[in-house]
Amino acid sequence: MKTLAIVGLPNTGKSTFFNRITGASAKVGNWPGITVELYSARIILGAEAVEVVDLPGIYNLHGFSEDEKVARRFLEQTPLHLLAVIVNATQLDRQLGLALQAKELGIPMVLLVNMQDEARRLGIEIDRERLEAELDTPVVMMSAKHGAGLDDARRVLMERLHTARETRANPQVFERDDAIAARLDDLYNRTVTQPRNLSDGLTDRIDRVLLHPRFGLPLFFLAMLLVFEAVYTLGAPVQEGVAWLLGHAREMYLDEVTKHWGTAWRSFALDGAFDGAATVLSFVPIIVLFFVFMGILEDSGYLSRAAFLMDAFMSRLGLDGRAFVMQLMGFGCNVPALMGTRVMRSRGLRLLTMLMIPFSLCSARLQVFVFLTTAIFSPTVAPLVLFSLYVASFGAGFLTALLYRRGLRNTEPLLLELPPYRFPTGRQMLLRGWQETSHFLREAGPLIMLGVILVWFLTHYPFDAAPASAETLAGRIATVFAPVFQPIGIDSLLTVALLFGFVAKEVVLGALAVIYGVGQDNLASVVATRIDGIQAYSFMLFVLIYTPCLSTVAVLKQESRSWSFTALAIAWPLVLAWVVSFVFYRVATWIV
Amino acid sequence: MTLDQLEPGDFAFIIDVAAEPALRARIEAMGLRVGKEVKVIRRARAGGPLQVRVGLTDLIIRPVQARMIHVAATRGAPP
Numbered sequence: 213m214k215t216l217a218i219v220g221l222p223n224t225g226k227s228t229f230f231n232r233i234t235g236a237s238a239k240v241g242n243w244p245g246i247t248v249e250l251y252s253a254r255i256i257l258g259a260e261a262v263e264v265v266d267l268p269g270i271y272n273l274h275g276f277s278e279d280e281k282v283a284r285r286f287l288e289q290t291p292l293h294l295l296a297v298i299v300n301a302t303q304l305d306r307q308l309g310l311a312l313q314a315k316e317l318g319i320p321m322v323l324l325v326n327m328q329d330e331a332r333r334l335g336i337e338i339d340r341e342r343l344e345a346e347l348d349t350p351v352v353m354m355s356a357k358h359g360a361g362l363d364d365a366r367r368v369l370m371e372r373l374h375t376a377r378e379t380r381a382n383p384q385v386f387e388r389d390d391a392i393a394a395r396l397d398d399l400y401n402r403t404v405t406q407p408r409n410l411s412d413g414l415t416d417r418i419d420r421v422l423l424h425p426r427f428g429l430p431l432f433f434l435a436m437l438l439v440f441e442a443v444y445t446l447g448a449p450v451q452e453g454v455a456w457l458l459g460h461a462r463e464m465y466l467d468e469v470t471k472h473w474g475t476a477w478r479s480f481a482l483d484g485a486f487d488g489a490a491t492v493l494s495f496v497p498i499i500v501l502f503f504v505f506m507g508i509l510e511d512s513g514y515l516s517r518a519a520f521l522m523d524a525f526m527s528r529l530g531l532d533g534r535a536f537v538m539q540l541m542g543f544g545c546n547v548p549a550l551m552g553t554r555v556m557r558s559r560g561l562r563l564l565t566m567l568m569i570p571f572s573l574c575s576a577r578l579q580v581f582v583f584l585t586t587a588i589f590s591p592t593v594a595p596l597v598l599f600s601l602y603v604a605s606f607g608a609g610f611l612t613a614l615l616y617r618r619g620l621r622n623t624e625p626l627l628l629e630l631p632p633y634r635f636p637t638g639r640q641m642l643l644r645g646w647q648e649t650s651h652f653l654r655e656a657g658p659l660i661m662l663g664v665i666l667v668w669f670l671t672h673y674p675f676d677a678a679p680a681s682a683e684t685l686a687g688r689i690a691t692v693f694a695p696v697f698q699p700i701g702i703d704s705l706l707t708v709a710l711l712f713g714f715v716a717k718e719v720v721l722g723a724l725a726v727i728y729g730v731g732q733d734n735l736a737s738v739v740a741t742r743i744d745g746i747q748a749y750s751f752m753l754f755v756l757i758y759t760p761c762l763s764t765v766a767v768l769k770q771e772s773r774s775w776s777f778t779a780l781a782i783a784w785p786l787v788l789a790w791v792v793s794f795v796f797y798r799v800a801t802w803i804v
Numbered sequence: 805m806t807l808d809q810l811e812p813g814d815f816a817f818i819i820d821v822a823a824e825p826a827l828r829a830r831i832e833a834m835g836l837r838v839g840k841e842v843k844v845i846r847r848a849r850a851g852g853p854l855q856v857r858v859g860l861t862d863l864i865i866r867p868v869q870a871r872m873i874h875v876a877a878t879r880g881a882p883p
Contacts, residue, residue: 221833271833276826305859306835336860393837406860425849520864524852527866625827625869626853627834630862 213254214373215263215290219283219314220298221307222269222557223629225326227251229298229356230266231643233366250286258370268557273313273386277557277624284386287317293376295319296369301331301338301353304404309396311347317381321349322372324365328353330632335407343403357637415513415632422517432521436540439509443501444544444575450497458490476675480665483672488664491716492657495547495763499652500645502541502548507644509537510555511636516628523626529610530617532556532626535565539609542572546764547656550771551648558624566768567620567781568613570760573605576718581752583721587736588748597749601756608757608788656766663762667715671708680726686711700793701747701801702754710754716761746804750797757789805877808854808870810844816875817841823872835861836873 220226234253251266267286268279275284297314299307304325311323325338344351350368354361422431466486470478509515515534522533534555542549549569556562573581581601585594670686677683682691682704690697690707697707705727712723725735728742743751759782760768769778810816818840821828835858836842845855845862853864 272829274826274829276830303835303860306833306837306861309833393832419845423846423848423855425846516864520848520853520855523864523866524848524850527852625830626864626866627830627869628864629834630855630864 213261213263214293214376215265215378216294216296216369216373217265217267217286217290217292218296218298219267219270219287219310220326221271221300221303221310223631224269224298224300224307225356226269226298227266228640229324229326229354229365230264231640232356232359232362233369234264250282257366257373260370260373262373270310272310273317275386278559279557287381288383288386291378291380292319293378294369294373295321296324297321298324298326298356301325301328302334302336304336304338305400305406306396308399309392311349312392312395312399313385315347315349316385318385319379319381320372320376322365322368323347323349323351325351325353326356329355329358329360337405339403339405343399346399346403357640418633419517419630422514423520428521432518435514436537439505440541440544443498443505443541447498447501447544450501451494454493454497455490458486458493462486476672479672479675479679480668484665484668485661487668487715488661491664491763492653492660495545495652496649498545499548499551499649502545502552503645503648504641506541506548506552507641508636511634511640513631513633515555516630519626519628520630527626529613530564530620530622531561531568531613532622535561535568538565539569539572542569543574543605545574545576546570546572546760547652547767548648550764550767551652553771558622560620561622561624563772563777564613564616564620564622566771566777567616567784568609570764570768570781570785571605571609571612571757573602573756574717576716576761577756579718580713580720580755583736584739584748584752587739588743588745597752601752604753604792605756608785608792612784612788652767652770655770656763659766659769660763663766664715667711667762670711680708680712680723696790699797700754700790701750701797702793703743703747706743706751710758713755714759714762716763717755720755746797746800749800750793753796754789754793757785757792759786759789805875806871807842807844807856807865807873807875808867810854810875810877812844812846814877815841815843816877818873819876820874821872822874823869827869827872831869831873834863835859836863836865841878842875 218226218230230251230253234255250268253264255262255264265286267283270280270283273284273287275281295314295317297311299311314321323343325340328338331338338353340351340353350372352361352365352368354365356362422428424431462482466482470481473481509518515537518537519533522536526532526536535553538549538552541552546569549572550566553562553565553569556565581598585597589597670689671680671684673685674683681687686708687704689711690704693707694704697703702710708727709720709723713720721735724739728735728738759765765778765782768781769775772778807816818836818838820838821831821836823831840858842856842858845857847854851867853866854870855862855864
């Protein structure tokens with residue numbers, strides 16, 4: 213087995229190339245001495261079995277941001293047979309610097325000059341043979357996105373791997389990268405000819421509209437609205453389809469199979485294990501669609517523009533414009549929005565964003581709120597109540613960012629490239645959707661299953677009691693916690709509903725129907741007689757803010773890889789929800 | 805003067821990058837090196853970031869970091 217590592221600056225098409233040569237076989241894996249998981253794949257190149265590792269994008273070998281340090285540590289500690297350095301053909305004036313530094317490591321190397329189609333369009337001429345001679349390294353021109361030059365790249369990698377010996381990097385190189393500036397200019401001038409006027413006219417023209425001082429922001433919100441609608445309007449029917457299929461499977465097959473099982477086992481199979489699996493699967497369509505559209509935003513270059521437009525506001529919260537995009541996407545579903553924070557490289561910035569996203573009023577909570585507001589408030593007041601919940605949602609998110617921005621400090625300056633506008637390819641986006649989905653199923657899936665089964669147990673044990681009644685564990689917990697929830701107007705029946713809501717917030721409605729012992733159809737009229745407006749609003753504030761749903765918690769863990777952060781992300785919203793509901797309930801009952 | 809004092813359309817040469825070494829290395833890797841010419845394309849409203857062009861790269865940079873980059877404005881800059 214030989215080892216090949218791919219390095220390059222961010223936005224050079226490094227991952228596209230990696231996906232091209234490894235197919236969809238990439239897995240996240242652990243490496244000795246490195247805490248972060250890296251994408252790698254085992255492939256056959258010619259007669260060699262090769263482990264290909266995709267390192268995080270780096271600007272230099274020194275390592276400034278956290279994932280740059282990961283790449284550095286990997287290069288320091290792992291003996292390699294070959295290093296493939298990818299550079300963007302249109303930015304050789306600065307990117308060849310990395311090639312010069314990497315060369316000094318002493319590891320056998322190949323230079324892959326990507327995006328040659330763009331360079332050609334701009335009139336940039338690169339003297340490949342000269343570059344090869346100057347660097348004393350094979351150089352391949354290619355376009356990973358469109359597939360041009362890939363065969364050449366494969367052949368050169370194969371040849372080099374065949375003769376390469378396992379080599380450790382020269383440890384002294386990492387600290388001294390200042391000396392290359394002069395050599396970089398020299399190398400560039402000798403190997404690249406660029407036309408005098410180099411700006412990409414089309415991108416400039418589009419930017420003049422999309423980054424317009426007055427219209428830029430409204431256009432940004434319009435674009436967000438369109439993407440949002442596209443993801444969730446297209447996603448909803450697919451989700452319903454999945455739910456319908458699963459419902460049928462349950463009726464046609466599982467009901468039959470479990471017919472003669474004991475009540476407890478049957479309930480476990482149907483309401484515990486099966487519902488757990490169904491919860492996990494219901495996210496798949498949304499995750500695929502989300503990443504297809506995030507792929508469009510990111511690969512087209514618009515996400516960086518969004519950062520430009522929103523930064524003045526978000527930087528005051530210790531965040532940047534991309535955090536705002538994810539917060540907005542969270543209004544559909546928190547789960548993919550959390551996964552989307554991976555575009556941010558600073559860990560502090562990412563965690564702060566991840567702490568804020570669960571406050572976004574997602575479509576599951578919206579179902580509950582629409583139901584309760586129409587059941588309890590008059591048609592003229594109901595829309596205002598709903599609107600105020602949206603305001604509360606943004607408020608809770610921004611407040612959280614303000615309070616935690618010192619603890620979860622963003623250590624990285626906002627220094628983002630604004631790439632030219634590009635058309636993303638369908639292949640790339642689908643591959644990304646597939647990778648993210650399988651990652652979610654493997655990492656978050658088991659945790660979600662476990663949680664659903666736990667809640668099932670709490671609400672069904674002892675098995676001779678009526679589910680969710682006062683005799684079950686859930687009912688007893690509600691009684692114990694009565695002193696906590698009484699002051700905010702939430703009685704023990706509603707407390708049990710909150711417990712159910714932890715599985716998925718839309719379950720609150722079904723739970724209320726079970727708890728009040730009525731069908732979903734009569735629920736509205738029954739609820740209206742049992743709780744008043746103030747209680748209902750306090751309850752809704754609590755449902756909006758309290759502990760994110762189980763799937764969100766599982767993804768918080770998946771993305772942060774930290775139990776203590778996950779605990780914070782569970783506990784802080786609980787505290788905030790209680791305080792907000794308490795203040796509201798006390799003030800409201802005092803006024804009325 | 806520093807980069808954040810330039811107006812959209814202005815050209816300038818970078819004469820110093822006054823940041824701690826790791827940040828300086830990052831700024832330089834983005835193409836903002838001593839001796840390079842930079843052009844300010846636009847500024848976001850309300851104290852937001854600047855869009856600058858250096859060589860073949862367009863970047864956004866916050867005023868805080870732009871203040872670390874010392875420049876000499878060039879007049880009659882090339883089109």
